[in-house]
Amino acid sequence: MKRSRTFLALAAGAGFLFAACSGGTASQAPETTDVRLQLQWVPQAQFAGYFAAAAEGYYEDQGLNVTFVPASPDLAPHVAGSAEDGPEFTISWVPKVLEARVGTPPSDLVNIAQVFQRSGTLSVSWKDSNITSPADFAGKKVGVWDFGNEFEVTAAARKHGLEVGTDFEKVIQPFDMTLLLSRDIDVAEAMIYNEYAQVLEAENPETGELYQPEDLNVIDYNDEGTAMLQDALFVRKAWLEQSGNEDVATRFLEASFRGWIFCRENPDKCIEYTVDQGSTLGAGHQAWMMNEINPLVWPSPNGIGMMDQALWDQTVAVAVEAGIIPEAPPAEAFRTDLAEKALANMTDVDTKGEDFTKGTVEVTPGGE
Secondary structure (H helix, E strand, O other): OOOOOOOOOOOOOHHHHHOOOOOOOOOOOOOOEEEEEEOOOOOOHHHHHHHHHHHOOHHHHOOEEEEEEOOEOOEOHHHHHHOOOOOOEEEEOHHHHHHHHOOOOOOOEEEEEEOOOOOOEEEEEEHHHOOOOHHHHOOOEEEEOOOOOOHHHHHHHHHOOOOEOOOEEEEEOOOOOHHHHOOOOOEEEEEOOOHHHHHHOOEOOOOOOEOOHHHEEEEEHHHHOOOOOOOEEEEEHHHHOOOOHHHHHHHHHHHHHHHHHHHHHOHHHHHHHHHHOOOOOOHHHHHHHHHHHHHHHOOOOOOOEOOOHHHHHHHHHHHHHOOOOOOOOOHHHEOOHHHHHHHHOOOOOOOOOOOOOOOOOOOOHHHO
16 A cells, blocks of 8 residues: 655755755654755656655655755766765766766765666667668767767777777767757667657658657667666765764665665556656656666666676776776775665565566657
8 A cells, every 4th residue: 555655855956956964854753864866867767766765655664855856968966966065865877977986076976776787778770771780880970978978889889990080970969869860860879768769759751650660770788798887876985974874875775675666566656656756758758768667677686776796897897998987996986785784674575576577568659
Protein backbone atom coordinates (compact mmCIF):
# COMPACT_ATOMS: atom_id res chain seq x y z
CA MET A 1 0.00 0.00 0.00
CA LYS A 2 1.29 3.41 -0.83
CA ARG A 3 2.32 5.34 2.24
CA SER A 4 2.03 9.06 2.88
CA ARG A 5 4.21 10.97 0.53
CA THR A 6 7.31 12.76 1.76
CA PHE A 7 7.21 16.48 1.13
CA LEU A 8 9.68 17.48 -1.57
CA ALA A 9 10.36 20.97 -2.76
CA LEU A 10 11.69 21.17 -6.30
CA ALA A 11 14.18 24.02 -6.39
CA ALA A 12 12.97 26.69 -8.76
CA GLY A 13 16.25 28.27 -9.73
CA ALA A 14 19.98 27.82 -9.82
CA GLY A 15 20.36 30.25 -6.93
CA PHE A 16 19.03 27.57 -4.64
CA LEU A 17 21.96 25.34 -5.49
CA PHE A 18 24.30 27.16 -3.21
CA ALA A 19 21.99 27.74 -0.28
CA ALA A 20 23.39 26.45 2.96
CA CYS A 21 21.95 23.16 4.15
CA SER A 22 20.30 23.20 7.57
CA GLY A 23 20.07 20.14 9.76
CA GLY A 24 16.40 20.70 10.50
CA THR A 25 14.02 23.43 11.63
CA ALA A 26 11.95 24.06 14.72
CA SER A 27 8.86 22.71 12.95
CA GLN A 28 10.51 19.39 12.12
CA ALA A 29 11.14 16.41 14.32
CA PRO A 30 14.75 16.53 15.59
CA GLU A 31 15.63 13.29 13.80
CA THR A 32 14.69 14.66 10.37
CA THR A 33 17.66 15.65 8.21
CA ASP A 34 17.31 17.97 5.22
CA VAL A 35 19.40 17.05 2.18
CA ARG A 36 19.44 18.02 -1.48
CA LEU A 37 19.87 15.82 -4.53
CA GLN A 38 21.33 17.50 -7.59
CA LEU A 39 19.73 15.94 -10.66
CA GLN A 40 21.70 15.34 -13.83
CA TRP A 41 18.96 17.07 -15.84
CA VAL A 42 15.38 18.28 -15.50
CA PRO A 43 12.81 15.92 -13.92
CA GLN A 44 12.27 12.88 -16.14
CA ALA A 45 12.09 9.10 -15.76
CA GLN A 46 15.90 8.95 -15.71
CA PHE A 47 15.49 9.84 -12.01
CA ALA A 48 12.29 7.89 -11.33
CA GLY A 49 13.83 5.76 -8.60
CA TYR A 50 14.52 8.83 -6.48
CA PHE A 51 11.04 10.23 -7.10
CA ALA A 52 9.59 6.86 -6.07
CA ALA A 53 11.69 6.83 -2.91
CA ALA A 54 10.00 10.09 -1.97
CA ALA A 55 6.47 9.18 -3.00
CA GLU A 56 6.57 5.75 -1.37
CA GLY A 57 7.86 7.17 1.89
CA TYR A 58 11.29 5.52 1.80
CA TYR A 59 13.16 8.76 2.48
CA GLU A 60 10.72 9.60 5.25
CA ASP A 61 11.28 6.16 6.77
CA GLN A 62 14.99 7.00 6.93
CA GLY A 63 14.42 10.37 8.59
CA LEU A 64 15.29 12.33 5.45
CA ASN A 65 13.60 15.31 3.85
CA VAL A 66 14.95 15.42 0.29
CA THR A 67 14.83 18.39 -2.07
CA PHE A 68 15.41 17.70 -5.76
CA VAL A 69 17.49 20.31 -7.57
CA PRO A 70 17.11 20.31 -11.38
CA ALA A 71 19.97 20.95 -13.78
CA SER A 72 19.82 22.88 -17.05
CA PRO A 73 21.91 23.33 -20.23
CA ASP A 74 23.86 26.06 -18.43
CA LEU A 75 24.31 24.21 -15.15
CA ALA A 76 26.69 21.27 -14.88
CA PRO A 77 25.53 19.10 -11.98
CA HIS A 78 29.02 17.96 -11.03
CA VAL A 79 30.11 21.59 -10.79
CA ALA A 80 27.17 22.45 -8.54
CA GLY A 81 27.80 19.36 -6.45
CA SER A 82 31.49 20.21 -6.06
CA ALA A 83 30.76 23.59 -4.48
CA GLU A 84 31.48 23.77 -0.75
CA ASP A 85 27.86 24.70 -0.03
CA GLY A 86 26.36 22.71 -2.91
CA PRO A 87 23.85 19.86 -2.68
CA GLU A 88 24.81 16.99 -0.43
CA PHE A 89 24.16 14.37 -3.15
CA THR A 90 24.83 14.68 -6.88
CA ILE A 91 23.91 12.52 -9.87
CA SER A 92 26.53 12.71 -12.59
CA TRP A 93 28.39 10.68 -15.19
CA VAL A 94 31.64 9.21 -13.95
CA PRO A 95 34.02 10.67 -16.61
CA LYS A 96 32.75 14.19 -15.96
CA VAL A 97 33.60 13.86 -12.29
CA LEU A 98 36.97 12.27 -13.05
CA GLU A 99 37.76 15.34 -15.15
CA ALA A 100 36.54 17.69 -12.40
CA ARG A 101 38.74 15.93 -9.84
CA VAL A 102 41.84 17.09 -11.73
CA GLY A 103 40.42 20.54 -12.48
CA THR A 104 41.26 23.90 -10.96
CA PRO A 105 40.23 23.90 -8.21
CA PRO A 106 39.97 20.11 -7.98
CA SER A 107 36.63 18.59 -7.04
CA ASP A 108 36.50 16.23 -4.06
CA LEU A 109 33.41 14.37 -5.28
CA VAL A 110 33.46 10.66 -4.46
CA ASN A 111 31.35 7.98 -6.13
CA ILE A 112 29.41 6.18 -3.37
CA ALA A 113 26.93 4.26 -5.54
CA GLN A 114 27.07 3.23 -9.20
CA VAL A 115 23.34 3.07 -9.97
CA PHE A 116 23.53 2.68 -13.76
CA GLN A 117 25.38 -0.54 -14.52
CA ARG A 118 25.71 0.12 -18.25
CA SER A 119 25.84 3.01 -20.69
CA GLY A 120 22.83 4.36 -22.57
CA THR A 121 24.83 6.14 -25.29
CA LEU A 122 24.18 5.43 -28.97
CA SER A 123 25.07 6.91 -32.34
CA VAL A 124 22.13 6.85 -34.74
CA SER A 125 22.15 7.28 -38.52
CA TRP A 126 19.91 6.58 -41.48
CA LYS A 127 20.07 3.13 -43.01
CA ASP A 128 21.11 4.53 -46.41
CA SER A 129 24.17 6.22 -44.83
CA ASN A 130 25.80 2.80 -44.35
CA ILE A 131 27.30 3.91 -41.03
CA THR A 132 27.34 0.73 -38.98
CA SER A 133 30.58 1.24 -37.06
CA PRO A 134 32.68 4.18 -35.81
CA ALA A 135 35.09 3.20 -38.58
CA ASP A 136 32.48 4.58 -40.99
CA PHE A 137 32.72 8.08 -39.49
CA ALA A 138 35.52 8.86 -41.95
CA GLY A 139 34.61 11.91 -44.01
CA LYS A 140 31.28 12.32 -42.21
CA LYS A 141 29.60 14.96 -40.09
CA VAL A 142 29.37 13.32 -36.68
CA GLY A 143 26.98 14.88 -34.22
CA VAL A 144 27.79 14.86 -30.50
CA TRP A 145 26.96 16.84 -27.41
CA ASP A 146 29.79 18.64 -25.68
CA PHE A 147 30.41 19.18 -21.94
CA GLY A 148 31.92 15.70 -21.70
CA ASN A 149 28.99 13.87 -23.25
CA GLU A 150 31.00 13.06 -26.39
CA PHE A 151 33.83 11.02 -24.87
CA GLU A 152 32.46 7.56 -25.74
CA VAL A 153 31.89 8.55 -29.37
CA THR A 154 35.26 10.15 -30.01
CA ALA A 155 37.10 7.39 -28.13
CA ALA A 156 35.44 4.76 -30.33
CA ALA A 157 36.44 6.67 -33.46
CA ARG A 158 40.02 6.85 -32.19
CA LYS A 159 40.04 3.06 -31.69
CA HIS A 160 39.49 2.86 -35.45
CA GLY A 161 42.29 5.33 -36.18
CA LEU A 162 40.04 8.35 -36.78
CA GLU A 163 40.73 11.75 -35.25
CA VAL A 164 38.35 14.67 -34.81
CA GLY A 165 38.98 17.45 -37.33
CA THR A 166 41.33 15.34 -39.42
CA ASP A 167 39.28 12.32 -40.41
CA PHE A 168 35.76 13.51 -39.63
CA GLU A 169 33.92 16.68 -38.67
CA LYS A 170 32.59 16.89 -35.13
CA VAL A 171 29.33 18.83 -35.02
CA ILE A 172 27.95 19.98 -31.68
CA GLN A 173 24.29 19.09 -31.86
CA PRO A 174 21.44 20.43 -29.73
CA PHE A 175 19.86 18.13 -27.16
CA ASP A 176 17.44 16.76 -29.72
CA MET A 177 17.53 15.01 -33.10
CA THR A 178 16.65 17.89 -35.40
CA LEU A 179 19.98 17.85 -37.26
CA LEU A 180 19.64 14.15 -38.03
CA LEU A 181 15.98 14.46 -39.04
CA SER A 182 16.91 17.28 -41.42
CA ARG A 183 19.97 15.31 -42.63
CA ASP A 184 22.28 18.19 -41.77
CA ILE A 185 24.55 15.64 -40.07
CA ASP A 186 25.28 12.06 -41.02
CA VAL A 187 25.10 10.51 -37.57
CA ALA A 188 23.83 11.80 -34.22
CA GLU A 189 24.56 11.00 -30.61
CA ALA A 190 21.50 9.78 -28.72
CA MET A 191 20.57 8.29 -25.39
CA ILE A 192 18.63 5.07 -25.79
CA TYR A 193 16.06 6.33 -23.31
CA ASN A 194 15.52 9.75 -24.88
CA GLU A 195 16.77 11.01 -28.24
CA TYR A 196 16.58 7.64 -29.98
CA ALA A 197 12.88 7.60 -29.19
CA GLN A 198 12.53 11.13 -30.57
CA VAL A 199 13.40 9.79 -34.03
CA LEU A 200 10.94 6.92 -33.75
CA GLU A 201 8.25 9.35 -32.58
CA ALA A 202 8.72 11.51 -35.69
CA GLU A 203 6.76 11.13 -38.93
CA ASN A 204 8.49 9.91 -42.05
CA PRO A 205 7.35 12.43 -44.71
CA GLU A 206 7.70 9.81 -47.43
CA THR A 207 5.28 7.36 -45.81
CA GLY A 208 3.19 9.51 -43.51
CA GLU A 209 3.93 6.94 -40.78
CA LEU A 210 6.34 7.01 -37.87
CA TYR A 211 9.96 6.10 -38.53
CA GLN A 212 10.78 2.48 -37.70
CA PRO A 213 13.93 0.93 -36.19
CA GLU A 214 14.50 -0.66 -39.60
CA ASP A 215 15.05 2.83 -41.04
CA LEU A 216 18.07 3.36 -38.82
CA ASN A 217 21.56 2.11 -38.04
CA VAL A 218 22.43 2.13 -34.35
CA ILE A 219 25.90 1.95 -32.77
CA ASP A 220 25.81 0.87 -29.10
CA TYR A 221 28.98 1.87 -27.24
CA ASN A 222 28.56 -1.02 -24.81
CA ASP A 223 29.41 -3.19 -27.84
CA GLU A 224 32.28 -0.95 -28.99
CA GLY A 225 34.31 -1.24 -25.82
CA THR A 226 34.29 2.49 -25.08
CA ALA A 227 31.17 2.64 -22.91
CA MET A 228 31.74 4.74 -19.81
CA LEU A 229 29.92 4.60 -16.50
CA GLN A 230 27.09 7.07 -16.33
CA ASP A 231 24.56 7.96 -13.61
CA ALA A 232 26.16 7.49 -10.19
CA LEU A 233 25.63 9.10 -6.79
CA PHE A 234 28.42 11.36 -5.60
CA VAL A 235 29.14 13.25 -2.38
CA ARG A 236 31.92 15.63 -1.41
CA LYS A 237 34.65 13.96 0.61
CA ALA A 238 34.75 16.95 2.97
CA TRP A 239 31.01 16.63 3.65
CA LEU A 240 31.25 12.89 4.17
CA GLU A 241 33.98 13.35 6.76
CA GLN A 242 31.75 15.48 8.95
CA SER A 243 30.31 13.72 11.99
CA GLY A 244 27.18 11.72 11.25
CA ASN A 245 27.21 12.18 7.49
CA GLU A 246 28.29 8.66 6.63
CA ASP A 247 25.13 7.51 8.40
CA VAL A 248 23.06 10.07 6.48
CA ALA A 249 24.57 8.84 3.22
CA THR A 250 23.87 5.19 4.07
CA ARG A 251 20.25 5.98 4.88
CA PHE A 252 19.92 7.97 1.67
CA LEU A 253 21.32 5.08 -0.36
CA GLU A 254 19.00 2.52 1.19
CA ALA A 255 15.93 4.65 0.50
CA SER A 256 17.08 5.41 -3.06
CA PHE A 257 17.82 1.75 -3.78
CA ARG A 258 14.34 0.83 -2.57
CA GLY A 259 12.95 3.45 -4.93
CA TRP A 260 14.70 1.85 -7.91
CA ILE A 261 13.49 -1.58 -6.87
CA PHE A 262 9.96 -0.16 -6.74
CA CYS A 263 10.36 1.17 -10.29
CA ARG A 264 11.61 -2.20 -11.48
CA GLU A 265 8.37 -3.75 -10.28
CA ASN A 266 6.01 -0.79 -10.85
CA PRO A 267 7.17 1.20 -13.90
CA ASP A 268 3.74 2.72 -14.61
CA LYS A 269 3.50 4.10 -11.10
CA CYS A 270 6.98 5.57 -11.40
CA ILE A 271 5.95 7.38 -14.57
CA GLU A 272 3.17 8.99 -12.52
CA TYR A 273 5.63 10.03 -9.85
CA THR A 274 7.89 11.55 -12.51
CA VAL A 275 5.01 13.58 -13.93
CA ASP A 276 4.16 14.69 -10.39
CA GLN A 277 7.67 16.14 -10.11
CA GLY A 278 6.96 18.48 -13.02
CA SER A 279 8.17 16.62 -16.08
CA THR A 280 6.79 18.18 -19.24
CA LEU A 281 7.54 15.21 -21.51
CA GLY A 282 4.58 13.38 -23.05
CA ALA A 283 3.19 10.23 -21.45
CA GLY A 284 4.32 8.07 -24.37
CA HIS A 285 7.88 9.36 -24.21
CA GLN A 286 8.02 8.90 -20.43
CA ALA A 287 6.85 5.30 -20.86
CA TRP A 288 9.65 4.68 -23.37
CA MET A 289 12.17 6.31 -21.07
CA MET A 290 11.16 4.28 -18.02
CA ASN A 291 11.28 1.08 -20.08
CA GLU A 292 14.84 1.86 -21.23
CA ILE A 293 16.12 3.18 -17.90
CA ASN A 294 15.31 0.01 -15.98
CA PRO A 295 17.67 -2.14 -18.13
CA LEU A 296 20.51 0.28 -17.37
CA VAL A 297 20.05 -0.47 -13.67
CA TRP A 298 18.92 -4.11 -13.79
CA PRO A 299 20.27 -6.61 -13.40
CA SER A 300 22.82 -5.36 -10.88
CA PRO A 301 24.99 -8.48 -10.48
CA ASN A 302 26.55 -7.46 -7.16
CA GLY A 303 23.55 -5.56 -5.83
CA ILE A 304 22.21 -2.16 -6.85
CA GLY A 305 24.76 0.61 -6.41
CA MET A 306 27.78 -1.68 -6.36
CA MET A 307 30.68 -0.85 -8.64
CA ASP A 308 31.66 -3.18 -11.47
CA GLN A 309 35.46 -2.97 -11.26
CA ALA A 310 35.93 -3.98 -14.90
CA LEU A 311 33.65 -1.17 -16.11
CA TRP A 312 35.37 1.31 -13.78
CA ASP A 313 38.73 0.27 -15.23
CA GLN A 314 37.36 0.61 -18.78
CA THR A 315 35.97 4.07 -18.00
CA VAL A 316 39.32 5.17 -16.58
CA ALA A 317 41.27 3.68 -19.49
CA VAL A 318 39.09 5.47 -22.05
CA ALA A 319 39.36 8.72 -20.08
CA VAL A 320 43.17 8.52 -19.95
CA GLU A 321 43.51 7.51 -23.59
CA ALA A 322 41.21 10.34 -24.66
CA GLY A 323 43.20 12.86 -22.63
CA ILE A 324 40.28 13.60 -20.31
CA ILE A 325 42.50 12.88 -17.32
CA PRO A 326 46.30 12.52 -17.26
CA GLU A 327 46.38 9.32 -15.23
CA ALA A 328 44.18 6.93 -13.30
CA PRO A 329 42.51 8.50 -10.24
CA PRO A 330 43.41 7.40 -6.72
CA ALA A 331 41.52 4.50 -5.18
CA GLU A 332 39.48 6.91 -3.07
CA ALA A 333 37.64 8.17 -6.18
CA PHE A 334 34.98 5.58 -5.43
CA ARG A 335 34.00 3.59 -2.37
CA THR A 336 31.51 0.77 -1.92
CA ASP A 337 31.30 0.43 1.86
CA LEU A 338 28.28 2.72 2.23
CA ALA A 339 26.35 0.89 -0.47
CA GLU A 340 27.29 -2.39 1.19
CA LYS A 341 25.91 -1.14 4.51
CA ALA A 342 22.69 -0.06 2.82
CA LEU A 343 22.31 -3.40 1.06
CA ALA A 344 22.88 -5.26 4.33
CA ASN A 345 19.68 -3.65 5.62
CA MET A 346 17.68 -4.79 2.59
CA THR A 347 17.42 -8.55 2.99
CA ASP A 348 13.62 -8.24 2.57
CA VAL A 349 13.91 -7.32 -1.14
CA ASP A 350 15.69 -8.49 -4.29
CA THR A 351 18.62 -6.09 -4.69
CA LYS A 352 20.10 -7.74 -7.79
CA GLY A 353 17.17 -8.15 -10.16
CA GLU A 354 18.69 -11.23 -11.77
CA ASP A 355 15.32 -12.24 -13.25
CA PHE A 356 14.57 -8.77 -14.65
CA THR A 357 13.03 -8.78 -18.11
CA LYS A 358 12.67 -5.63 -20.16
CA GLY A 359 9.11 -4.75 -21.05
CA THR A 360 7.67 -3.41 -24.28
CA VAL A 361 6.05 -0.06 -24.95
CA GLU A 362 4.20 1.39 -27.91
CA VAL A 363 5.86 4.31 -29.67
CA THR A 364 3.46 7.23 -29.90
CA PRO A 365 3.48 10.21 -32.31
CA GLY A 366 5.48 13.01 -30.73
CA GLY A 367 5.78 10.96 -27.56
CA GLU A 368 2.30 12.01 -26.46
